[in-house]
Amino acid sequence: MPLQGLFGDYQTGSFYDEMFAAPDQPRPHYAKIFEKLASMMPAQFEERRQHADLAFLLQGITFTVYSDGRGTERLFPFDLIPRIIPKSEWQRIESGLAQRVMALNLFLQDVYGKQRIFADRKIPRSLVYSCKHFLREVIGIEVPRGIHTHICGIDLIRDSKTGEYCVLEDNVRTPSGISYVLENRLVMMRTFPDAFQAHEVLPVNHYPAELSRILRSLSPRGGDDAQIVLLTPGIYNSAYFEHSFLAQQMGIELVEGRDLIVDGGIVYMKTIRGLQRVDVIYRRVDDDFLDSLTFRPDSVLGVPGLMGAYRAGNVALANAVGNGVADDKAIYAYVPAFIRYYLGEDPILRSVDTYLCSKKDDLNYVLSHLPELVVKAVGESGGYGMLMGPTADRERLEEFGRRIKADPRNYIAQPVLPLSRVPSYDPALGTIAGRHVDLRPYCLYDGEKVTIVPGGLTRVALQQGSLVVNSSQGGGSKDTWVLFGED
């Protein structure tokens, strides 16, 4: 069947295209949506797109750009063409992620507890202790029910040849984006009800209830009347929409640092009826800012004395403090080893090959192959401190070579991974074109099992040729469908 209408002269290029097995041959799980889209008039599609945008605008699902001094609110662009994952594929992802979350939790328990892993020589103590986000302050703290990684947003990408899912980052601190998953689904159901009718799509809206159940189980006082709050840095934080959304969905109080006070090792919130005890804090404030008495003294976002209450076991924090060590890009390279060491299993999901510049052999390889590699600073995230070898000029390559030599521990390198592509609408062209995507599923761990809402956040680099999916740089998102069956 020749491509037509919205698809124009769609090219799959040399990438793994999730919809098409060959240029005019949709994969079985995309067949129905392909037919639907191919039969639509571009104007019809454009109209639905505008409806969807308006829905996002009215709900204030925006992020703020401060470049013009006034603070302009922009939409996080939403692409109407869903990303579809058949059931068998999802089951493999799900078990792979669950395995990874369990191993990461055991690792965090261990490095902040008995530290068996150093004695057993599976990872050098010096490597862990030199991580920017390893916090000696929390060694020995027994966290409620042994849970460190209540919520993980593990980033997956697909191999450009085989389509195999690989883990790119673990994000076990305060991952954001779940609100987009839930809102995207709502808007999608309103905009494309007919497409849903043709498929059996697994629901995602049980996330807040599951998270709420886990938070409740952490209460040091037990019982059903635990006071749970979500701690936000406030309305100027780029994820503020999500904080308020989750608080509302879970029916818990959304608080700022100034709403809380610690007295006698107990955390209270300031209410119109006086002080009221707080049992569990789902905090969306970074470790460094949590408590000005323990961490950054200039922080006004946290609560002075909070760490004392935490240490005394009078308040539970989710996620646990100190998780950042597991997000260190050098530690990432050891996660397969953690899975083998703590669980005695083989990793189900592949990690991206990683060269640690702190190892002599790896360092030499990296320095002689810089133009083929991506180099990342270990403690950074969000694309900061990065070198894209293939697109860097000679000067920049040399500069990075010097930086790596001066501080090898601070860098890792990975091969360049062209992300898989999913057809996406390009408003400038008025047609559908292939755009690169990643996937962030949200994993909830209750101490026994890992629950993952089917799918997750598909981020898409909407600009032609771009691999950058970040919202600040032209990235958008898609609704992600996990099917009840194979098509």
Place this chain on the structure above:
Amino acid sequence: MLSRIAESLFWLARYIERAEYTARILDVNFHTVLEQTKDRYRLHWDPLIVMAGEEERFRKSYGEADAQAVFEFLAFRQDNPSSIVQCITKARENARTIRDYISREMWEDINSLYFTVNRFNPTEEMAAGPHRFCDAIRFGSHRFHGVTDATLPHDEGWEFLRIGWFIERAEMTARLVDVQYHILYDAPAGISGADNHQWMAVLKSVGAYEAYHRKYHSSIEPEKVAEMLIMHALHPRSIRFSMTEVQSGLRAISGTGPGSYANEAERLTGKVLERLRYDKITEIFQLGLHSYLDEMLQMCGSIGEDIARSYFYYAVVA
């Protein structure tokens, strides 16, 4: 309920009410002036600026008050903290900090009002006259009241909204009456019947024109207009009605019954209401309307301060 949330609800309501009130006054005065002679012109616009409490800022930017200047200043100016656009912006800011607390529909509503207001082009609107703009604000405010009433549980948070709404309304009505009397009584006698138009405008701006005729069956007389706006028991824009709502809101929060009070705000509200119930308009005029209203405004100010003391602020404990 968190103190911060209570405070945001209180201010959210106040800003919406202030925007609506300003829009009403602007709209009605603009249309009254179309039927006025030139020498009475000033009498229409000066009071509006005085009422907003922004006379100094206005004079610095515009000098003389005329329809265009007043419209721009009260509706659109970014540097006038009481302009309608600023009020709606601040109302939305407050709503944003408590959007987990208010209903989703309330948030969508205030958010859409914000976008509506910002879509208006000041230059075009100034050419077209304020009606379209003011209508949008009035409807927006009414819709927000409706959505709130229908979707937010009528618990203590709702009471803080109610208190904010009505204390702002009481103050605005007091200022409206005060300023109009002040200016009209000081003015040279105009064309016969012109004052009448001005008082009609006052009544219309608070939507009380029909109610006035039903109650008094007479032509427009300044004392009666004042009586209606200050002490009518059931008209929703009178000071007495507004303060009754404030009182019942305060009592619902503290659980206090009639005849006693739990805090200074309740005591002062009770005191204000005593006077509004038992004073006669002739007595008020003998004492001086201005000093009467001025005192009322001061008491409203003190009530607001004590609400903050009782419910919003925590003294820093060393």
